[in-house]
Amino acid sequence: MPVPASGTAHLLAGGHGGPGVLRPMVDTVLDALAHGAADRGGPLPAGGPAAVDRRIRGAARPLIPDEGEGPHHALRTLVRALTHGAADPADPRCTAHLHCPPLAVATAADLAVSALNPSLDSWDQAPAACALEALTCRALAELVHPDGPAPDALVTTGGTESNQLALLLAREAAGGIGSPLRIICGGNAHHSIHRAAWFLGLPAPHTLPTPTGVLDPAALHTALDRLPDADAPTLVVATAGTTDTGAIDPLTELADVCDHQAATPHIDAAYGVVLLFSDILNKMPQGLDRAP
């Protein structure tokens, strides 16, 4: 195996020497970010897919080199090309789909996490990070369930896995694989609900139309009565912050209907839960605490 250029094969990011090794590389990255943003000159790269493809091929050639050219050359070339070709949500003229402009402090914190590489699958690999994770999970759960006896949470990869976990827990509470769990959701629910049902071998969710953008409690009431398998354990999926419009289902009213008709609510707050961080908007997802 050829040795990478510049004798850099064994430089490590963490440890006593890490910051000294990283600092010049971080400078190279920051310079490349600045140059790439200037090359782009706007929220999107000019020229469309063909031009982006051409520039990336030029910067990444050869993609898997026989000999390295050293970290500064690699970082300078690739970071500049990636920045030139980025859709940059931090540009004031950018309206992002869903991805947010990262705060500078978060990006700096990511650097520390990358350098330390805490592996949270066991305490001995990340003692302090495990302690911080446990505290953070509890603090977040307390935001949602301030009056709960011992609120707690866990980290998932995102909304898709959270919805899958909710359906898995509901399936197990209903008797496990093959249980007759009924799932009811609105047409405004994220598609991961349907995928999770398929993945877990559950019947496809009953999807109620949401012409106003939110799930109607009266429509839910009727559906719970009239849909087949009325005696089956039922999970009702509400959404706090829909993917397309950010609408919030009437969570309290929906939870009341669930209580009345012995159904269990699940609230997908992948998008809307962050409202709880705001002193001004924290009342918007009222009823979030009604989901178990």
Ligand SMILES: Cc1ncc(COP(=O)(O)O)c(C=O)c1O
């Ligand atoms: C309401 C809602 N639920 C779930 C998801 C899926 O989240 P992720 O992409 O983190 O898996 C999204 C993503 O946009 C969402 O808007």
